[in-house]
Amino acid sequence: MVTFTLNGKVVSAKEGTTILEAARQNGVDIPHLCYDKNLSSFGGCRLCVVEVEGAKTLIASCTNEVREGMVVRTESENVVNVRKDIIDLLLASHPEDCLTCEQTCNCKLQDYAYRYGVKRSSYKGAKKNYPIESLNPVMERDQSKCILCGKCVRVCKEVQVTGTIDFVNRGFETKIATAFDAPISTENCRLCGQCISVCPTGAIVNKQLKGTRPWEVTKVRTTCPLCGVGCNFDLNIKNGKVVGVTPNPDSLVNGTSICVKGRYHTDMISNPDRLKKPLAKKNGEFVEISWDEALHTVTEKLKETKAKYGPDAIAGLSSARCTNEENFLFQKMMRVAVGTNSVDHCART
Amino acid sequence: MTNAISEIEGNEVLFVIGSNATEAHPIIGNKMKRAAMNGSKLIVIDPRRTELAQYATLWVPLNSGTDVALINGLMHIIVKEGWHDKEFIEARCEGFDDLLKVIEKYTPEYVSEITGISEEMLYETAKLYTSTKKAGIFYTLGITEHTTGTDNVMSLANLAMLTGHLGIENAGINPIRGQNNVQGACDMGALPNVFSGYQSVTDEKVVQFFEDYWKFKLNRNTGLKIPEMFDGSHEGKVKAMYIMGEDPVLTDPDANHVRAALEKLDFLVVQDIFLSETAKLADIVLPAACYAEKEGTFTNTERRVQKIRKAVEAPGEARPDWEIICDVAKGLGASGFDYKNAEEIFEEIRATTPSYRGMTYERIDKNGLQWPCPTEDHPGTQYLHKGTFPKGKALMKAIEYKVPAESVCEEYPILLSTGRMLYHYNITTRFSEKLDAIRPYELAQINPVDAEKLGLKEEDFVRVTSRRGSIVTRVTITDKVKPGMMSMTFHYRESPANELTNSAFDPITKTGEYKVSAVKVEKVKDMQGEAI
Structure with missing residues (x-):
């Protein structure tokens, strides 16, 4: 572990942690646009710059690791001014269509413009x-x-x-x-x-x-x-x-x-062709029927088959697409309510 | 999988056989590619030049259906070179001497002749797989969908045991399961020979436990497997079927045989979310809720039991499958089907299934748990067989190579293999407007050499005919398949590949040989198959 000072508070982090991650672990959010903890560091957007005592310039917190005794300021006046400039520059070539943008309220550029009070770009140039x-x-x-x-x-x-x-x-x-x-x-x-x-x-x-x-x-x-x-x-x-x-x-x-x-x-899920009512085939065509009629027909036909030919004349296919609970119940139904072990599913096919 | 998905990137060698992971299991495929980019070595054994093959240190394009010969050949080299793990074999396995006798004749020369793989490549493959302990085997349906599927799986087990690549992190034998809950459906006993937790229906003690629990006298005869059900219908022994959430007419081999079997039944009830090809044959169709409309759990390929949560209401009068099952069971006069919610059913699963006993909805809420999880303070099991096997010593069962059921001939000169592709998943994603827009029709892969012989251009139409059926599809011309080979998916009802596939089954699992059918290919004018 290394111990360092973050915005006046003495904190620690594991060796090899970037300043940005170490700050995050200690509850300090450093703004960033090009950083993602699942990806390699790029250090391109410069929005995550912080002030480190003794460093000649502001440094990118996403590419620099914390060191023992480091003194870091994440929101000093200098840092904030630089961030404002960066946002200003990004907005200079960015369309001003936040009102109709799909990403509104889900946009990090918008979030940071809000956070640092950048209303619009001060540069006039090509978009x-x-x-x-x-x-x-x-x-x-x-x-x-x-x-x-x-x-x-x-x-x-x-x-x-x-x-x-x-x-x-x-x-x-x-x-x-x-x-x-x-x-x-x-x-x-x-x-x-x-x-x-x-x-x-x-x-x-x-x-x-x-x-x-x-x-x-x-x-x-x-x-x-x-x-x-x-x-x-x-x-x-x-x-x-x-x-x-x-x-x-x-x-x-x-x-x-x-x-x-x-x-x-x-x-x-919302495809209009989803089945919405039980169907029965009558004279070769499907017609909608009530649940009562459907369940009655199913149970009567299964009972009839069982009475006439025995339970092993009935077979059931359960489903690898359904839940565990449903598969458990399906095999229980076949074994208990029907009385056969002829239950299977597509694991083998 | 004996190991966890999170271990993939830690494997120093990945032995990927019969698995097109970047298309069929994209997130696992990504992890394999990342492993390769970060220095792990990939051995990809597949007749097709899959995307993974491009990242492989060794791509081994064996002749379809020659897996047992290949694996025996690798074991032959490993033993000859002394690369096997003698301590592991001594301590944890039996049957080694019998194995030695069988693999003796699988010399590199002999195996090279069968598999079409050079002796040097066989040697390199054996050497690379044994170069580290952190070498995991990954397989999918390219291993199991053969008449020798069981032999193939057992051969891979032999290879892992021989080298001691088992019972440790970043190694093991890892079948990557196809459907979202195929692992769970097996765990739950939706199989004709076992109750939940793989407890045998012929073990008297087990049967008595369930009889006491369910308060019902149970049938002691092993039930029928899927193909036996269809054969049973043809023979007049099976008279009624209840099919929940499956579409065997499109997904099972030899579709015409399946369709005829279902048509012959006295009564067929199908419960599904769409009017599937199978549902079209039903007497009664029951509308079910989909996964976003109900609560429950799925078990993934690494044995992790995870929650699904209700997000929206089901359309119209559609109902969750479990509610429908309860009503049918009660209508049949059974008791013990009064559940208020999915969690109550899960409580019964826990009570009757040792490997799930320690899981509760509360415990699995965030990230699930991997079985076995026998008690409520058990953390779940990241990888299996640490230190010992469930049965003590594991059996190395010597296996001889057998040829596939069908081979190409003058009349049917092209070898057809089937599988999944990236943009679709089985049948139902065709109902997604977006996914269907990405890939709206089948594009059967054919090698440029054959395309030229047949006068085919990209996206031309062909009629593909096997001994069992005949269909029309468009083609894409690619050297991802070898000359003399064709590859199709089974996602398209307009080009139903399973009318062509062979229902010659593995004698134990009754899995069809989807990966090897002999077909002939003719150019036609359009999807109606009009001759040119």
């Missing part, structure tokens, strides 16, 4: 003006809102290990692009959307979540119903409907990673 890219079914990219933090590049390379995107060009022309600047598609991308999760602004958005404001949404953590990995994530609910999925950082198995299926499958 980025890229066309919105929306050719694929699931995500929309608006490069004009990109602040070049590079988190999308790193998550794609380091977590998803796909490397679809990278920085191209220089200076004001710098942007994030695929190889040959082709639109995002299944040809060059796995569409996992991990870049959406890490984007601090509205530069990459999940099309399913467009039109939902953060305060309209409630979140329910659950386990993915698709493959056997068992990822956890939050279902986003608006007006009684699941509108999409966002990661839940507490998830043990997957952390903040979600695959393309897990992220976008939820529109099938």
